[in-house]
Amino acid sequence: MQRIHDSFARQGMMTTLGATLDAVREGHVTISAPVTPATSQQQGFGHAALTFALGDSAAGYAALTLLPENEVVTSEMKIHLLSPAIGQRLIARGRVVKPGRRLMVVMAEVFAERDGAGKQIALLTGTMVPVPL
Amino acid sequence: MQRIHDSFARQGMMTTLGATLDAVREGHVTISAPVTPATSQQQGFGHAALTFALGDSAAGYAALTLLPENEVVTSEMKIHLLSPAIGQRLIARGRVVKPGRRLMVVMAEVFAERDGAGKQIALLTGTMVPVPL
Amino acid sequence: MQRIHDSFARQGMMTTLGATLDAVREGHVTISAPVTPATSQQQGFGHAALTFALGDSAAGYAALTLLPENEVVTSEMKIHLLSPAIGQRLIARGRVVKPGRRLMVVMAEVFAERDGAGKQIALLTGTMVPVPL
Amino acid sequence: MQRIHDSFARQGMMTTLGATLDAVREGHVTISAPVTPATSQQQGFGHAALTFALGDSAAGYAALTLLPENEVVTSEMKIHLLSPAIGQRLIARGRVVKPGRRLMVVMAEVFAERDGAGKQIALLTGTMVPVPL
Numbered sequence: 176m177q178r179i180h181d182s183f184a185r186q187g188m189m190t191t192l193g194a195t196l197d198a199v200r201e202g203h204v205t206i207s208a209p210v211t212p213a214t215s216q217q218q219g220f221g222h223a224a225l226t227f228a229l230g231d232s233a234a235g236y237a238a239l240t241l242l243p244e245n246e247v248v249t250s251e252m253k254i255h256l257l258s259p260a261i262g263q264r265l266i267a268r269g270r271v272v273k274p275g276r277r278l279m280v281v282m283a284e285v286f287a288e289r290d291g292a293g294k295q296i297a298l299l300t301g302t303m304v305p306v307p308l
Numbered sequence: 309m310q311r312i313h314d315s316f317a318r319q320g321m322m323t324t325l326g327a328t329l330d331a332v333r334e335g336h337v338t339i340s341a342p343v344t345p346a347t348s349q350q351q352g353f354g355h356a357a358l359t360f361a362l363g364d365s366a367a368g369y370a371a372l373t374l375l376p377e378n379e380v381v382t383s384e385m386k387i388h389l390l391s392p393a394i395g396q397r398l399i400a401r402g403r404v405v406k407p408g409r410r411l412m413v414v415m416a417e418v419f420a421e422r423d424g425a426g427k428q429i430a431l432l433t434g435t436m437v438p439v440p441l
Numbered sequence: 442m443q444r445i446h447d448s449f450a451r452q453g454m455m456t457t458l459g460a461t462l463d464a465v466r467e468g469h470v471t472i473s474a475p476v477t478p479a480t481s482q483q484q485g486f487g488h489a490a491l492t493f494a495l496g497d498s499a500a501g502y503a504a505l506t507l508l509p510e511n512e513v514v515t516s517e518m519k520i521h522l523l524s525p526a527i528g529q530r531l532i533a534r535g536r537v538v539k540p541g542r543r544l545m546v547v548m549a550e551v552f553a554e555r556d557g558a559g560k561q562i563a564l565l566t567g568t569m570v571p572v573p574l
Numbered sequence: 575m576q577r578i579h580d581s582f583a584r585q586g587m588m589t590t591l592g593a594t595l596d597a598v599r600e601g602h603v604t605i606s607a608p609v610t611p612a613t614s615q616q617q618g619f620g621h622a623a624l625t626f627a628l629g630d631s632a633a634g635y636a637a638l639t640l641l642p643e644n645e646v647v648t649s650e651m652k653i654h655l656l657s658p659a660i661g662q663r664l665i666a667r668g669r670v671v672k673p674g675r676r677l678m679v680v681m682a683e684v685f686a687e688r689d690g691a692g693k694q695i696a697l698l699t700g701t702m703v704p705v706p707l
Contacts, residue, residue, distance in 0.1 A: 448616045449616075451616040452614065452615050452616050452621065453610070453611045453612050453613060453614040453615075453621070454612070454613050454614060454615060454621035454623055454624065456612070457590065457612045457613060458623075477586070478586045479586045479587070479589070479590045480586060480587050480590060481585065481586040481587060482585050482586075482587060483582075483584040483585050483645065484584075484645070488585065488586070488587035488627070489626075489627075489630055489648050489651070490587055490591075490623050490624075490626055490627030490630065490631075491587065491623075493622075493623055493626045493627075493630075493651075494621070494622075494623030494626075497622055497623065497626075498623075512616065512617070514655065514658075515622050515653075515655050516654070516655060517652060517653060517654045518622070518626075518652070518653055518655075519650060519651070519652040519653075520648075520650060520651055520652075521649070521650045522647065522648050522649060522651075525647075
């Protein structure tokens, strides 16, 4: 889906975070980024805003896969931070829980990859709103 | 409160976002950052992750002002994005809603400053957990 | 605003909880109910579902005051329970944070009245969606 | 687990709603209740507070199965209402997402049973806090 890749490429924040759009299929999107000193919090782990950025974007693009004529914006998003973001890379998997014309309920899980093993570090649920292109 | 400034200075993400710690008093913290192409979303407005980063950090440091012996971590945070982040600068004001030894309920409001006028663009509520230094 | 009172009167749950619609003005609604053994939790305090019912309804009707042609439904709601619901009566004050045609961001605060003194016990933020009558 | 059944039986609200504790195993609890005029909203469907009551309780008791020495209280809970609560009965399945000594992250899904078929109507995520018995 080229328009998802095009929209992702226009997000300066995704470039700043070193994020990549790894997988796109109907209702599901995967985005990941490295944990670096530039995106860390005060203890050296990945910052909550990095985890949020990946989870929110994966969830939003998952919604966009079902909306060929629109952009989407986040209306609200809740993130549970389950464990510290310790590892080399964070991987966010977003999906649509409930599609709709006026709003879409979405979800994302974020995992930290550490020496080859993955551990869930966050759970997000939120609401995406379609807006005209 | 020097320890708040020291903790803030150790957050690589805050440096990456160009954020500054503007005001610290008991139970209240203000953090701001410019909106730049490096922190924008696909339409050129401030990215939701920038708004989240400022609001979450302002709320967390507001909690930390009441916890002289600890660091804090975000357990969960919900953000309502009320309007697009259009403007030169985003300003987040965090405060403690309900202090506690085991967890603190916090809140933040984020404003976009555009040509001198401020507009609220986000409302956050969340839970901070004290952790040992 | 008669239509708010009419809608409230049709809610069987409000009758079951003994709730009353105490004040209605543009963008603001107050609803209260007694704490009784029939609405308590296992320790004898008011049940979280009672607090939720009052806060969610006050927030929803606050939105409805701004929507003369519609009903509203809750799309999502987050409740922070700040203190146990100890007292004779719970009072919920709902208000609109951000109106909109497609969705409205709302808020409510719930107070417990105990021997004449009020204490905030909950904070809710959520999203209401207008639906046709 | 007798202590879960005992705690449930002490909740006046559960009796008022006609709720039953249907299944209890480590980390998972199922609670259900009929949709009646006494628990309906203004359009005659199950009230959001009924859905919340079942989901929140199922999630809380799921946490309690892992805490033999405690009671739990809800610190915060977010509910997404996905579809109207249309049907004869609502069934809530709660589970623990992330256990912890100081707080537990929990989740619940609520289904409406209509003429033998089930449909998910709500998704809840929240935080439970252990308290002394």
